Each structure stands twice: as C-alpha cells, then as structure tokens.
Amino acid sequence: MYTEQARRTIQRRTFLSLVGMSSAATILSTALPRPVAAIEDARWPRYRDAIVIDTLGGPGTAYGAGDDSSTPLSASEIDDVRHSGLTAMNVTIGGYHEYATDFDTTTDAIAYWSNQIASHPGVFVLIRHASEIESAKRAGKMGILFGIQGTAAMGENLQHFDTLCNAGVRIFQLTYNRRCLVGDGCLEPGNAGLSKLGLTLVAELNKRNALIDLSHAGERTTLEAIDASAKPIAITHTGCAALAPNPRNKTDNELSRLAKSGGYVGIYLMPFLRTQGQPMAEDLIRHIDHAVEICGEDHVGIGTDGTISPVAVTPEFKKAFADQINQRRKLGISAPGEDPNVYTFSPDLNRADRFEVIAGLLAARNYSDGQIRKILGGNFYRLLQQVWND
Numbered sequence: 001m002y003t004e005q006a007r008r009t010i011q012r013r014t015f016l017s018l019v020g021m022s023s024a025a026t027i028l029s030t031a032l033p034r035p036v037a038a039i040e041d042a043r044w045p046r047y048r049d050a051i052v053i054d055t056l057g058g059p060g061t062a063y064g065a066g067d068d069s070s071t072p073l074s075a076s077e078i079d080d081v082r083h084s085g086l087t088a089m090n091v092t093i094g095g096y097h098e099y100a101t102d103f104d105t106t107t108d109a110i111a112y113w114s115n116q117i118a119s120h121p122g123v124f125v126l127i128r129h130a131s132e133i134e135s136a137k138r139a140g141k142m143g144i145l146f147g148i149q150g151t152a153a154m155g156e157n158l159q160h161f162d163t164l165c166n167a168g169v170r171i172f173q174l175t176y177n178r179r180c181l182v183g184d185g186c187l188e189p190g191n192a193g194l195s196k197l198g199l200t201l202v203a204e205l206n207k208r209n210a211l212i213d214l215s216h217a218g219e220r221t222t223l224e225a226i227d228a229s230a231k232p233i234a235i236t237h238t239g240c241a242a243l244a245p246n247p248r249n250k251t252d253n254e255l256s257r258l259a260k261s262g263g264y265v266g267i268y269l270m271p272f273l274r275t276q277g278q279p280m281a282e283d284l285i286r287h288i289d290h291a292v293e294i295c296g297e298d299h300v301g302i303g304t305d306g307t308i309s310p311v312a313v314t315p316e317f318k319k320a321f322a323d324q325i326n327q328r329r330k331l332g333i334s335a336p337g338e339d340p341n342v343y344t345f346s347p348d349l350n351r352a353d354r355f356e357v358i359a360g361l362l363a364a365r366n367y368s369d370g371q372i373r374k375i376l377g378g379n380f381y382r383l384l385q386q387v388w389n390d
Contacts (some may be wrong), residue, residue, distance in 0.1 A: 037350050039281060040362030046369060047085060049112035051137055052355050053377035054089045055266035055303035056147070056215070056237035059116075059124075061311075073116055078123055080309040080352035081142055087377060088133050090171055090236055090252035090303070095150030102153040103160055110146065110167045117144060128168050130384040132157065147171035147236070151182045156197060158204065164209055168390065171236070172205055173213035174198060175221060177333045181331060186247040193220030199228055206230045209389045215303075218247075222254050231387045232262035234380070236304035239273050240290045246272040248335045252294050259295035264383045266303025267291055269349060271342040272335065281348045285361055288375065297371050301380045302358065311343070311348045 020040050060077040063385035073081075093113060094106025117124040125136050127143040135141040146169040154160040174194075175185040194202070202225055205212050212233040214222045226233055235258060241249040249272055250258075250265065258265060267273075273283040274389055284302075291300045311317070322340035329338075349357060355376060 039357060039361070042357045042364060044356065044359035044363045044369075044372060046373075047356045047359050047376075050359075050373050051087045051133060051377040051381050052085055053133070053301065053380045054086055054295060054308075054355070054381050055234070055264075055301055056092070056268070057089050057304045058090070058091050058307050059142070059309075061307050061309040072119065077309050078120060081123055083352045084142075084308050085356055086142050086308070087137045088127055088145060089308075090145045090147045092149050093146050093169065094153050095148040095173060095176060099152045099155050102150075103155070106148065106153040106164070107167070110164075110169070113144060113146070114167075126168050128170065129390045130388050131390065133381055133384070138352065144170060147173065149173045149213075149216065150176035150180060150185075151201065152176075152180060154201075156181060159377050161201075161204065162343055165210065169210075171211045171234070172201075173215055173236075174201070174217055174225060176216045176301045178302060178333060183225075184218040185216050185221070186218050187219055187333070190220050191220045193218070194228065198225070202228045203230075209387060211384065211387045216248070219251065219254060222250070223257060224261070226254075226261050228259050229261070232264070232383055233258065234383060235265045237266050237305040238270040238272075239267060239270065240287045240294075242294075243287055243290055246271055246275070246335070246337050248272045248337070255291060255294045259299040262299075262383075262386065264299055264301060264380055265291055265295060266301045266380070267352075268303055268305040269346050270305050270344055271339060272337045275337070276342075278347065280346050280360070281361060284346060284349070284358070285365065288362070289365070292375075294370075297374055298379055298382075301375055301377065302355070304354070306345050308352050310352060311345055313343070358367050 050375045060073050060082050090286060091113060093109040094102060116125050123141060125132065125141045125143050126143045127133060127136065133143050148164065148169055150173055153164065174182050175189040177185040179188045181195060182201055183194040202212060206229060212225060212229055213236050214225055214233055215235050215237050217225065235250060235309060239249040241251045267284060267287045268280065270285055271279060273279040273287055288300060321343065325334065325338050328334035359372050359376055362375065
C-alpha cells in the first residue's frame with residue numbers, strides 16, 4: 001500500500017510533468033543547455049487561427065494547484081493558459097496502479113477539475129463531444145478533455161467505467177508502466193500483452209465510442225490492442241524508439257501499425273527523446289520528423305506530458321524533482337532515463353506559448369501550412385471526430 005504522500009505524488013494532473021515551482025519567471029540553471037538564438041524568432045503567422053491540442057498535459061505548474069485537489073489555479077497560471085493559444089488539452093485525472101484507492105482519487109480529481117472549469121467559465125470548457133472543440137476555439141476558451149492513465153480506478157468493476165464515462169472521461173489509457181489486470185505496461189520484461197479482461201475492455205470502449213490510449217503500454221499490449229480495436233487508437237505521448245531506444249518510446253513497427261489502423265501518435269517533451277543529456281527543441285523536431293516519415297503526416301501530433309506554465313529552476317525545484325524521481329523508483333514505476341539532473345521539459349521551449357514556437361520551427365523545416373495545422377491539433381481532432389462518433 002502506498003503512503004498518502006506517494007498517492008499524491010502519483011495522482012498528478014499530468015503525473016510526471018514536474019516542471020515548475022513558479023509561473024511568474026523562467027530561470028534556467030547554467031548547467032542546462034542554452035536555447036539557440038534563432039528560436040526566439042520562430043513564429044508561424046497562422047498559429048492563432050489553428051486548432052491546437054496538447055494531447056497530454058495540464059494547466060498550471062507542477063507542485064502547484066491541483067496537488068491536493070484543493071489549491072485553485074492562480075491568476076498567473078490562468079494568464080499562461082490564455083497566452084498559450086491552446087484550443088484543448090487532454091488532462092490526466094487518474095489511473096496508475098493503486099487498485100485500493102485509485103477510484104476515489106480519480107473521482108476527487110474529476111471534482112477538482114470540474115470546479116476549476118466552473119470557476120473560470122470564460123477560460124475553460126469541458127469537452128464531451130468533438131464538435132465542442134471548434135466551439136471552444138470560436139469562443140476563445142481552452143477545452144479540457146478528461147483522460148485516465150491506466151485502468152486501476154476501474155479494477156474489474158465495469159460500473160466504475162460507467163461512472164467515469166458519465167463524469168466526462170472519454171480517453172482511457174489501458175495500462176501505466178507496470179502490469180495491471182488489463183495487460184502489460186512498457187516496463188514489464190515479460191511483455192505478456194492483453195489479458196482476457198483487456199480484450200473485453202477494448203470491446204466495451206469501442207462500444208461506448210471512447211478513445212483508447214496506449215502510451216504506457218508494452219509492445220505486445222500495444223500491437224494486440226490495435227488489432228483488437230474496431231476503431232483507431234491513440235498513443236498520446238511518446239517518442240520514437242528508432243531514435244532513442246527506451247521502453248517509453250514506440251518502435252517503428254508499432255507506429256506503422258498504428259497509422260495503418262488510422263490512429264494517432266503525439267510526441268512528448270520528455271527526457272526519453274535522448275539516450276542521455278537534456279532534450280531540447282531540436283530533439284522534439286527530430287522525433288516529429290521520424291514519426292511523420294513512418295506514420296505519414298495525417299497521424300502525428302504533440303503531447304507534451306507537461307504543464308502549460310514555464311519552469312523556475314530554483315534550488316527548491318531541483319530538490320523536489322530529485323525527490324520525485326527517487327520516489328518513483330521506490331514505487332517501481334520509474335522508466336529508464338528518468339534522471340534527477342535531466343528535467344522533463346525542453347529549456348528552449350520552457351514557455352507558455354511553446355506550441356507557437358514549435359509551429360515556427362516546423363515552418364522553418366519547410367513543413368507546409370497544411371502539415372503544421374495537422375500536427376498542431378488537426379490530426380487529433382480528426383481522430384476524436386471519428387472515434388467519438390459525434
């Protein structure tokens with residue numbers, strides 16, 4: 001049984017974002033790589049007209065609002081949401097591995113985010129139907145999509161599944177890093193694939209028009225779920241194993257099979273974009289390039305796995321970050337490549353408007369306007385329209 005502190009550590013808005021202690025200033029340690037000067041000029045003039053979706057992330061800052069399901073978002077965190085230009089974001093509201101308590105902590109998180117949406121009606125709107133994303137764009141709001149990372153909150157009780165669906169959860173990740181009742185996560189050496197319960201759940205998710213997410217799934221679980229699903233699936237936040245061999249990244253075979261089934265892959269800003277050292281924006285673009293080469297331009301996007309507000313890398317942050325990594329190791333959910341000295345953000349994208357900068361970097365690499373629109377959010381929007389069937 002995890003301690004209450006460990007439960008709160010895992011029950012995060014974005015579970016591993018760990019990217020800030022203050023949204024008021026961005027302070028980069030001299031030990032971190034410096035951003036290239038040209039990145040400050042990277043802009044795409046059509047950004048504010050595009051549908052932009054972070055397929056895994058969260059408003060605010062790590063260790064800030066939401067840690068105890070009671071601290072509200074601050075004024076500066078709300079300002080960062082507005083400044084980001086994001087149309088929508090897949091926000092983690094639970095999952096993981098603690099069967100005894102995950103249903104309660106997940107419903108607590110749903111209550112927290114429902115309250116934040118209600119408290120800021122001019123900023124947020126809960127997305128239950130794909131068409132509401134365009135409505136949010138027209139209204140100048142950011143849509144919140146409730147997603148769950150792992151199925152521990154449901155256990156074997158599909159009535160819990162009903163409860164979560166009715167509360168607005170429409171994105172369901174089958175596993176987290178370890179083995180669960182549904183199948184094997186990416187850190188399981190046995191790589192056993194989907195269980196019978198997992199196959200049943202895939203069929204039920206298809207029936208309910210819910211989106212299946214395989215970001216933390218093991219290779220066999222990923223491939224078997226793609227084959228078993230009657231609808232396209234998503235890998236909302238990952239990298240390319242061909243560029244950085246790591247169990248959190250997906251092989252070309254997984255990516256190719258995903259694309260052939262009509263699915264979607266979001267590239268994250270995590271340490272796993274490199275085998276060592278601090279990832280930078282160029283690493284993100286390199287992984288996007290590779291994913292587009294393997295999957296095609298209609299199946300790739302961005303799921304940062306981070307918070308919107310930028311990071312202040314203070315001594316307090318460094319200690320808290322190292323403590324978090326050590327805690328994850330003790331709990332057996334730390335992936336290879338997690339390092340107290342390698343942060344879960346790109347220093348040259350450490351800003352609320354990072355998607356606008358990424359759009360400019362893609363334009364500088366001669367991506368067309370149409371391709372940029374797809375990668376920023378159009379591809380994921382298309383997937384939701386198809387899977388949610390509404």
